[in-house]
Amino acid sequence: MAIPVLNGAEKLNPICGLGYGGLNLRHRSFINKGLSSYGRNYKTRSLIPRCSLSSSRPASQPRFIQHKKEAFWFYRFLSIVYDHIINPGHWTEDMRDDALEPADLNDRNLTVVDVGGGTGFTTLGIVKHVDAKNVTILDQSPHQLAKAKQKEPLKECKIIEGDAEDLPFPTDYADRYVSAGSIEYWPDPQRGIKEAYRVLKIGGKACLIGPVYPTFWLSRFFADVWMLFPKEEEYIEWFKKAGFINVKLKRIGPKWYRGVRRHGLIMGCSVTGVKPFSGDSPLQLGPKAEDVKKPVNPFVFFWRFILGAIAATYFILVPIYMWIKDLIFPKGMPI
Numbered sequence: 001m002a003i004p005v006l007n008g009a010e011k012l013n014p015i016c017g018l019g020y021g022g023l024n025l026r027h028r029s030f031i032n033k034g035l036s037s038y039g040r041n042y043k044t045r046s047l048i049p050r051c052s053l054s055s056s057r058p059a060s061q062p063r064f065i066q067h068k069k070e071a072f073w074f075y076r077f078l079s080i081v082y083d084h085i086i087n088p089g090h091w092t093e094d095m096r097d098d099a100l101e102p103a104d105l106n107d108r109n110l111t112v113v114d115v116g117g118g119t120g121f122t123t124l125g126i127v128k129h130v131d132a133k134n135v136t137i138l139d140q141s142p143h144q145l146a147k148a149k150q151k152e153p154l155k156e157c158k159i160i161e162g163d164a165e166d167l168p169f170p171t172d173y174a175d176r177y178v179s180a181g182s183i184e185y186w187p188d189p190q191r192g193i194k195e196a197y198r199v200l201k202i203g204g205k206a207c208l209i210g211p212v213y214p215t216f217w218l219s220r221f222f223a224d225v226w227m228l229f230p231k232e233e234e235y236i237e238w239f240k241k242a243g244f245i246n247v248k249l250k251r252i253g254p255k256w257y258r259g260v261r262r263h264g265l266i267m268g269c270s271v272t273g274v275k276p277f278s279g280d281s282p283l284q285l286g287p288k289a290e291d292v293k294k295p296v297n298p299f300v301f302f303w304r305f306i307l308g309a310i311a312a313t314y315f316i317l318v319p320i321y322m323w324i325k326d327l328i329f330p331k332g333m334p335i
């Protein structure tokens with residue numbers, strides 16, 4: 001997928017405001033005239049990110065599978081089939097290589113942490129460039145990590161259980177922080193990005209790969225039921241607030257989508273930032289709100305989990321729908 005790179009919030013501001021309701025009416029009509037119709041106007045799409053025309057639920061109101069306990073149980077089952085159904089539809093090897101390219105994995109001796117590393121799919125991309133013994137995979141799901149442990153190229157990686165919002169690494173520890181497809185389950189994404197800043201060495205780089213919010217109404221509905229689909233400008237705001245400089249966002253997507261982003265993407269962008277000073281992030285936050293070990297009401301938990309899992313199913317079907325469209329529509333035609 002050919003990908004534009006957006007530098008910081010400045011390039012987003014002409015169309016998207018930061019936060020919610022960032023579009024005024026003039027901007028809406030501007031968009032409706034086609035300037036943001038991804039795929040129809042390739043000249044403008046590299047400059048103007050497409051924003052949702054309505055507000056998403058605030059990141060501070062977690063969706064049905066955006067609590068740590070729910071994510072834990074979700075992956076208890078999904079880990080069984082994860083590599084077989086998630087990767088082919090949403091997170092292919094070429095997307096992974098594209099997304100890791102801005103992380104500058106340019107030295108085999110770099111110390112790298114892969115946070116929310118799961119079954120190690122992204123780590124397999126990292127160890128192409130960095131010695132496995134220098135790479136730590138962290139995840140809150142022992143079931144996901146069990147799959148990573150079985151992969152031969154990851155045998156020398158350190159594999160540990162932990163929480164992305166409270167990393168068990170010292171301050172100024174790593175040269176690179178990578179996290180792919182995990183932020184959507186963090187109840188407090190800003191806290192996770194602040195942690196990314198803290199554990200990096202001065203000059204170290206964070207590379208966070210995550211979903212992007214849909215613009216099509218039905219996809220927006222299911223996205224808001226399932227998990228966090230941040231907008232591009234939210235990522236940039238979180239990075240900047242944490243203290244990162246040189247913040248960039250690169251769009252990624254499966255090649256059979258032909259650049260279509262209206263259904264959102266589970267892996268839709270790779271955001272990078274550089275840590276300019278040693279020490280902790282300048283951002284002050286209160287105590288962590290949630291722990292995976294915290295007890296929950298089983299009845300509420302059950303219904304939240306079922307509704308979240310149904311919404312997730314919609315996003316398993318979307319790539320199949322797009323794949324069929326790609327087969328049917330002549331090459332070069334927008335889909």
Ligand SMILES: C[S@@+](CC[C@H](N)C(=O)[O-])C[C@H]1O[C@@H](n2cnc3c(N)ncnc32)[C@H](O)[C@@H]1O
Pocket residue numbers: 068071072075091115116117118119120121122123138139140141144162163164165179180181182185186
């Ligand atoms: C979609 S998977 C991505 C796995 C892997 N990074 C990849 O590229 O395939 C999301 C992972 O994030 C983990 N996760 C969710 N919340 C987490 C948290 N608070 N701390 C650590 N890991 C978390 C899940 O257990 C799951 O393995």
